[in-house]
Amino acid sequence: xxxxxxxxxxxxxxxxxxxxxxxxxxxxxxxxxxxxxxxxxxxxxxxxxxxxxxxxxxxxxxxxxxxxxxxxxxxxxxxxxxxxxxxxxxxxxxxxxxxxxxxxxxxxxxxxxxxxxxxxxxxxxxxxxxxxxxxxxxxxxxxxxxxxxxxxxxxxxxxxxxxxxxxxxxxxxxxxxxxxxxxxxxxxxxxxxxxxxxxxxxxxxxxxxxxxxxxxxxxxxxxxxxxxxxxxxxxxxxxxxxxxxxxxxxxxxxxxxxxxxxxxxxxxxxxxxxxxxxxxxxxxxxxxxxxxxxxxxxxxxxxxxxxxxxxxxxxxxxxxxxxxxxxxxxxxxxxxxxxxxxxxxxxxxxxxxxxxxxxxxxxxxxxxxxxxxxxxxxxxxxxx
Amino acid sequence: xxxxxxxxxxxxxxxxxxxxxxxxxxxxxxxxxxxxxxxxxxxxxxxxxxxxxxxxxxxxxxxxxxxxxxxxxxxxxxxxxxxxxxxxxxxxxxxxxxxxxxxxxxxxxxxxxxxxxxxxxxxxxxxxxxxxxxxxxxxxxxxxxxxxxxxxxxxxxxxxxxxxxxxxxxxxxxxxxxxxxxxxxxxxxxxxxxxxxxxxxxxxxxxxxxxxxxxxxxxxxxxxxxxxxxxxxxxxxxxxxxxxxxxxxxxxxxxxxxxxxxxxxxxxxxxxxxxxxxxxxxxxxxxxxxxxxxxxxxxxxxxxxxxxxxxxxxxxxxxxxxxxxxxxxxxxxxxxxxxxxxxxxxxxxxxxxxxxxxxxxxxxxxxxxxxxxxxxxxxxxxxxxxxxxxxxxxxxxxxxxxxxxxxxxxxxxxxxxxxxxxxxxxxxxxxxxxxxxxxxxxxxxxxxxxxxxxxxxxxxxxxxxxxxxxxxxxxxxxxxxxx
Ligand SMILES: Cc1cc2nc3c(=O)[nH]c(=O)nc-3n(C[C@H](O)[C@H](O)[C@H](O)COP(=O)(O)OP(=O)(O)OC[C@H]3O[C@@H](n4cnc5c(N)ncnc54)[C@H](O)[C@@H]3O)c2cc1C
Ligand code: SF4
Ligand code: SF4
Numbered sequence: 067x068x069x070x071x072x073x074x075x076x077x078x079x080x081x082x083x084x085x086x087x088x089x090x091x092x093x094x095x096x097x098x099x100x101x102x103x104x105x106x107x108x109x110x111x112x113x114x115x116x117x118x119x120x121x122x123x124x125x126x127x128x129x130x131x132x133x134x135x136x137x138x139x140x141x142x143x144x145x146x147x148x149x150x151x152x153x154x155x156x157x158x159x160x161x162x163x164x165x166x167x168x169x170x171x172x173x174x175x176x177x178x179x180x181x182x183x184x185x186x187x188x189x190x191x192x193x194x195x196x197x198x199x200x201x202x203x204x205x206x207x208x209x210x211x212x213x214x215x216x217x218x219x220x221x222x223x224x225x226x227x228x229x230x231x232x233x234x235x236x237x238x239x240x241x242x243x244x245x246x247x248x249x250x251x252x253x254x255x256x257x258x259x260x261x262x263x264x265x266x267x268x269x270x271x272x273x274x275x276x277x278x279x280x281x282x283x284x285x286x287x288x289x290x291x292x293x294x295x296x297x298x299x300x301x302x303x304x305x306x307x308x309x310x311x312x313x314x315x316x317x318x319x320x321x322x323x324x325x326x327x328x329x330x331x332x333x334x335x336x337x338x339x340x341x342x343x344x345x346x347x348x349x350x351x352x353x354x355x356x357x358x359x360x361x362x363x364x365x366x367x368x369x370x371x372x373x374x375x376x377x378x379x380x381x382x383x384x385x386x387x388x389x390x391x392x393x394x395x396x397x398x399x400x401x402x403x404x405x406x407x408x409x410x411x412x413x414x415x416x417x418x419x420x421x422x423x424x425x426x427x428x429x430x431x432x433x434x435x436x437x438x439x440x441x442x443x444x445x446x447x448x449x450x
Numbered sequence: 451x452x453x454x455x456x457x458x459x460x461x462x463x464x465x466x467x468x469x470x471x472x473x474x475x476x477x478x479x480x481x482x483x484x485x486x487x488x489x490x491x492x493x494x495x496x497x498x499x500x501x502x503x504x505x506x507x508x509x510x511x512x513x514x515x516x517x518x519x520x521x522x523x524x525x526x527x528x529x530x531x532x533x534x535x536x537x538x539x540x541x542x543x544x545x546x547x548x549x550x551x552x553x554x555x556x557x558x559x560x561x562x563x564x565x566x567x568x569x570x571x572x573x574x575x576x577x578x579x580x581x582x583x584x585x586x587x588x589x590x591x592x593x594x595x596x597x598x599x600x601x602x603x604x605x606x607x608x609x610x611x612x613x614x615x616x617x618x619x620x621x622x623x624x625x626x627x628x629x630x631x632x633x634x635x636x637x638x639x640x641x642x643x644x645x646x647x648x649x650x651x652x653x654x655x656x657x658x659x660x661x662x663x664x665x666x667x668x669x670x671x672x673x674x675x676x677x678x679x680x681x682x683x684x685x686x687x688x689x690x691x692x693x694x695x696x697x698x699x700x701x702x703x704x705x706x707x708x709x710x711x712x713x714x715x716x717x718x719x720x721x722x723x724x725x726x727x728x729x730x731x732x733x734x735x736x737x738x739x740x741x742x743x744x745x746x747x748x749x750x751x752x753x754x755x756x757x758x759x760x761x762x763x764x765x766x767x768x769x770x771x772x773x774x775x776x777x778x779x780x781x782x783x784x785x786x787x788x789x790x791x792x793x794x795x796x797x798x799x800x801x802x803x804x805x806x807x808x809x810x811x812x813x814x815x816x817x818x819x820x821x822x823x824x825x826x827x828x829x830x831x832x833x834x835x836x837x838x839x840x841x842x843x844x845x846x847x848x849x850x851x852x853x854x855x856x857x858x859x860x861x862x863x864x865x866x867x868x869x870x871x872x873x874x875x876x877x878x879x880x881x882x883x884x885x886x887x888x889x890x891x892x893x894x895x896x897x898x899x900x901x902x903x904x905x906x907x908x909x910x911x912x913x914x915x916x917x918x919x920x921x922x923x924x925x926x927x928x929x930x931x932x933x
Contacts, residue, residue, distance in 0.1 A: 077805035077862035080483045080796045083522045083564075083589040089791065092570035092588070103496055103543055104470055105478045118477045129472040148793040150804065 067161040069120060075158060076117035078151035085109040085143040085155075088377045095142040095373075097380055097398045106133045109143035109155050116158050119165075126171040134162045135174050138398065139259055139385030141348035145376045156349075163261025173260040174390040180256045184265060188251035189220040199248050201227035206234055212245035215282035217273075217296070219289035219419065220252050226419035229440045233288045233315065236446040240327050244286075249276045253292040255345075258299055260386040270303045277310060284311045286318045288442055290343035290418035291384065294350055314346050315442055316355040316417050323362050329450040335365045338444070339411035341402060341425065342378040343418035356417050356441055363448050369409040371402075379405060381416075383424035399428035407436055417441040452492040452537065456513055460495050460537070463505045468496040468543070479520070479530070479538045483796075484809040485859065485867035485874075486528030486892065489927075491518065492535045498543045500619065500627050500663040506539065507661070508625040510923045517623075518925050519657040521562055521591035525598060526810055527890035529656050533927050539661065541591075547571050548664065552579070554640035556616050558666045561593040565789040568592050572669065579669040582608065583788035585706065593665040598890050599654050601812075601843055601852050603738070603788055604670070607703045609846035610814075611667070612653040616640050619664035620652055623919035631666070639666035651914065656891075656928040659918045673703075673740035675747050678774040678786065679754065682731035684767045686821050689733050689842075691761035692769055694817070696737070697848025699757075701750050704738030706786065707842040709828070712856065715839060716782050721799040721858075723837045733842070736774065736786055798839075798858040805862025809870050811877040811895070812854040813886035814845070823853045826880040831855060834873040853886065893930040900931035908932075 086108055088095045099108035106115060112134060118124030137159055144152045166172030180190035187195045201223065202208060216237065222230035230246075237244040254269040273296075277285055287293035293314040301307045313321070322328040340360060346352040353375045360368045373379045382388070382398025402425060406414045414429075414436050416422060426438050452460075452471070460469045470476075471493045480490045492515075497503045510517045516536025523530045530538065544560035545567065551557075559568065565581075566588035572579055582604040584595050595602070596611040608614065617631035617639035628634070630649050631642040642649050652659050683689040689707070696702050708716070711723055713734045737754070741747035758769045774783060785792060796806045815823055820842060828838040836857060843852035855877050859870045871894075878888060878898050888895045900908070908931060915922070915932055 074804050077803070077860075078800065080806040080808060081481075081523065082483070082587040082791060082796065083524060084587055084791045086589050087564075087566055089588070092566040102467065104468075104475055104494060104540070106470075106472070106475050111474075111478050114478045114481075115474050118474060124474055124477055127473070130474050133472075133474065148791050149797055149806065150800065 067157065067164065069116065069161060069165045072116050072158055072161055073120055075151055075154040076113060076120055078149060078154070079110045079113040080149065081110050081114070083110070085147040087146070088373065089146050089148065091377065093373055093377070094379070095146050095377065097140065097382060098137040101394060101397070102136060107136060109147065112137070112159050112162065113151065113155060116162055119162075126166055126169050128171065131166050131171045131174070134159060134166060135172065135260070135386060135390055137385055138344070138380050138382055138387040140344040140380030142377070142380065145348060160259065160261065164263055165261070167261040167263070173262055173386065176389045177260045177262070177386045180260065180389070181262045181265065184252045184257065184269070189224060190252060190256045191220060191224045193224045198223050198250065199246060201230055202234070202246060203231070206238060208245045210245070211281040213243040213282060214284045214286055215277055215280045216244055216246045217253070217285050217287050217292055218246050218250060219287065219292040221419040221423060222288060226422055229288050229419045229422065229442060232440065232443040232446045236442055236449065237286070239446070239449055240322065245280060245282070247276050247280055249279070251276070253295040254299070255291040255295040256386065258295065259384065267303055270300050274300070274304065274308060282310070284313060286313050286315055288315045288417070288419065288440070290314065290345035291420055294345035297350055314350070314352055314355075314417070316346070316352060316359055319359045319445060320355045323359065328445070330363050330448045331450040333365045333448055335367065336413060337367045337369055337411045338413045338415050339369050339371050339406050339409040340374070341371070341381060341406065341414060341416040341421060342375060343416055343421045344378070344380050344384055345418065347378060348376055359441060359445065360415065363445070369411050371405045371409055373405065381421040381424045383420050388420070388424055395424055396427050396431050399424045400432055403428045403432055403434050403436060407434060411436070413437050413439050413444070415439055415441050415444060451535070452515060456509060456515070457493065459509050460493065460506065463502050464495055464497050470494045479523070482523045482525070482528055482531055483807055484526055484528050485807065485870040486531045489531040489533040490535065491532050491538045493537045494540055495537050496540045496543050500621055503539065503621045503661050503663060504625050504627055506537070507621055507623060507923075510537065511624060511921050514921050515923060516926050517923050519661050521594050522564070522589060524587055524590045525594065525890050526808060526812075527892045529890060529892070529925070529928060531927075541661075544663065549639065550576060551640065552576060554638070555579070555669050555671070556640050556666045557669055558617070558639050558664055559592055560664060561591055561662055563592055564589040565592055565595075569789065576669070578672050580672045581667070581669055582611070582614065585788060587791050588789040592667065593662055596665060596667055597653055597662060598656070601845060603704045605846065606705045606844050607847060609849070612649075614668045615649055615653065615665060616642055616668060617666035618649060618652060618662055620660040620662050622660045623921070623924045627663070633666065651918065657925040658915060658928050659924060674743060675741040677739050677741065677747060678783070679737045679739065679771050680774045680777045681735040681737055681758070681769055681771040683733050683769050685732055685765065686824065687765040688761050688767035688769045689735070690821055691765055692757060693844050693851070694848065695757045695761060696754070697844055699753060701739060701753055702737050703740045705735055705844050707733055707735040709733055709838055709840040711837045712839045712841065713782070715794055715798050715837070716785060717779050718781065718794055720797070721801065721837060736778070737771070795856065795858055799860045801860060803860055803862040805860035807859045807861040807867065809857045809859065809874065810854055811874050811881070812852065812889045813881055814889050815851050815853050815881070816885035817848055817851050819884040819886070820851045820853050823881045823884050823886055827853065827855045827877055830873060830876050830880060834869060836873060853881070891929070893927050896928075896930040903931060
């Protein structure tokens with residue numbers, strides 16, 4: 067996408083202000099506007115920045131970069147805006163970022179390191195590629211090829227290995243023919259979301275080739291960001307739909323629960339609440355599956371937060387915010403933790419290692435007694 | 451000009467993150483949704499307290515800097531677009547609901563509180579009370595709507611929203627903070643009487659006489675029964691007869707009348723609208739009845755039917771009135787559950803070029819002349835190739851009416867904004883002689899109003915302005931007849 071390609075949509079925001087809060091419920095919806103308040107931080111402001119740039123009345127600058135990157139690309143604006151432009155706001159934000167990078171203004175300094183690290187080691191965490199699967203226990207006895215490939219993602223591989231371990235434990239325990247690949251590379255989500263597109267095609271092509279080599283018929287993801295990237299971005303990058311079935315773990319589990327492969331034991335009652343990761347929720351429309359999974363576990367009582375499903379408040383990590391605005395990312399997550407606490411739940415469940423990371427940071431920062439668990443961990447613990 | 455020294459003072463007052471001179475901020479605030487040409491401010495500032503505003507106004511006076519109060523900029527009159535630079539004082543951070551009094555039935559709001567937030571507050575805390583919401587986007591300011599003499603759900607019964615104000619706190623252009631109404635004597639904000647009523651120094655002034663930092667508005671008890679009816683008319687005469695008759699009863703609390711093309715637009719049809727058939731109604735009204743119980747409702751329904759029948763007999767035209775749930779499409783009912791957003795209005799002319807824009811000429815008019823206003827405006831709009839999207843409303847039990855010519859347009863189409871302005875000018879020229887006065891009056895229209903203004907009125911208005919704002923810093927582009 068080029069700035070010019072946005073021309074069709076930059077006159078389509080009327081500045082009615084509706085995207086600023088949740089429609090008909092009037093709760094906060096936009097972390098960026100809520101924090102920074104000036105019109106330029108709200109969704110409409112970003113659209114109008116694009117318009118000013120296209121009209122030649124604005125030029126890229128550090129202050130524009132600050133504004134277009136101060137956004138976790140949560141997509142809440144696409145839900146609240148009722149005009150046709152709603153489907154294009156994220157595209158506008160991401161295109162602005164790509165253009166900022168192209169013109170040498172973006173991304174933010176801390177985000178530049180992603181690209182260097184991914185180029186060198188195929189992950190944004192400056193870790194060695196050779197260590198990517200070091201979390202895999204020998205006991206898993208993984209083969210080179212299998213029916214199902216678990217695409218682990220960088221965050222679970224290097225930072226939240228409990229999610230990856232729980233996922234593999236879970237799938238092997240129920241007898242799924244599954245493997246992970248040592249040859250997995252970053253899905254490219256951190257690059258796409260921050261407008262650094264140089265390596266993206268190569269990464270996508272490599273990952274598709276890696277999947278082909280695994281002979282898998284199904285790819286399962288525990289990371290919402292990786293899933294979104296494969297499902298929504300790869301077709302555009304590669305010019306074709308991946309000819310393989312892609313499942314986020316929540317959708318996959320529903321399939322396995324429904325066909326009787328996953329069975330749960332009776333266990334102690336537990337009150338939980340569920341945080342919808344933006345990347346599977348608003349970006350891909352997965353709201354029911356995680357709830358169905360939770361509701362099918364004996365003893366689990368799911369209590370919804372005030373803002374849930376398409377209206378969920380973002381965890382604050384995405385879109386480069388966790389690296390670009392460290393404190394603010396935790397501030398956004400803190401608001402979510404408070405909301406989760408208000409439900410009276412003991413455990414906050416979600417289905418993304420990157421949400422986990424930021425929400426746990428907020429739990430630590432606030433001293434909350436809430437515990438966080440990825441949905442895979444809960445399901446694994448409760449297997450019959 | 452805002453020099454670095456002035457800017458630093460502004461930063462000292464509100465904090466660095468709430469002052470901006472970044473070109474993108476100035477650009478965004480330099481437009482609104484109307485056809486008003488771009489007008490660049492020099493800075494944006496977002497205060498949080500009356501004291502901060504007080505200090506900002508002192509600086510503005512010292513350096514003669516224009517000050518433009520702003521909340522959502524959605525007034526549809528270009529009223530926050532400045533053509534003389536200056537500082538936009540964006541009041542969105544002032545969002546507290548400060549007081550609710552269930553006995554004397556008012557709520558005290560900061561200017562950033564929007565219709566949506568007030569509705570949420572009432573639903574959650576005082577569900578037995580309601581407010582009269584505008585047919586405007588949910589996140590626009592309750593205070594500015596009242597200060598702009600807005601027209602809302604229950605204006606049929608209780609008039610325009612300036613009449614709902616029971617107390618104000620204002621930072622005067624020269625920096626003093628003052629309270630108006632009973633709140634000047636105690637912390638009761640329930641009445642503007644019996645002191646001389648000075649609310650008029652701030653209502654209708656478009657931010658030229660000070661910045662309102664607290665506004666008390668009435669709330670009303672929720673009636674046991676609230677029911678909406680739809681009336682469709684075969685001609686304007688029968689509609690006129692119904693309007694006049696219902697205004698002389700206590701049957702109705704709210705009404706919204708739409709020309710038939712407007713009804714088609716609300717149902718999702720787009721420009722260019724199909725031909726209207728002869729057998730289609732000319733207008734539709736949503737009529738809101740409050741009732742104490744079913745018997746009361748039945749009685750009111752009977753009276754309404756009688757009025758309809760008599761109006762029909764008198765004019766030889768038809769009117770049909772039905773409970774809305776039997777006749778009105780679901781979409782329209784949703785839009786009438788205020789505050790609601792109005793995508794079909796905005797996108798009516800978005801077409802292939804995907805541009806939006808919204809303007810209007812809204813007038814408060816004499817009930818004797820509304821039909822003529824309507825008919826003249828209908829023709830002008832058609833002549834300009836714009837569908838006659840017209841809205842009529844009975845105000846304050848028939849003391850005056852609204853006739854509003856609604857103009858969605860497409861900012862992506864070159865020249866369309868200019869065409870809209872031309873049409874608007876013709877609409878003002880046609881309706882002004884009929885006793886209509888533009889509300890939320892844009893500066894260019896104010897110049898036309900000047901031609902019919904009593905010079906003594908103008909002299910008084912100037913005297914008031916000069917007294918309150920000797921340096922003319924407050925939103926100086928507004929009410930252009932004052933220049
Ligand atoms: C589609 C649409 C439909 C609408 N329908 C209606 C309707 O049915 N009825 C109706 O009445 N209105 C309607 N409006 C107009 C408008 O939305 C409301 O009147 C609204 O409340 C304006 O709020 P705002 O926050 O956008 O004010 P702004 O545009 O930000 O400000 C309006 C004016 O008030 C001044 N001002 C702002 N804050 C202060 C302050 N604190 N003290 C003094 N002056 C101040 C500004 O300088 C400006 O002159 C509609 C608007 C739209 C877009
Ligand atoms: S993005 Fe949508 S909701 Fe927000 S101001 Fe623009 S049109 Fe309105
Ligand atoms: S993506 Fe989220 S944070 Fe960014 S503008 Fe939209 S609602 Fe705000």
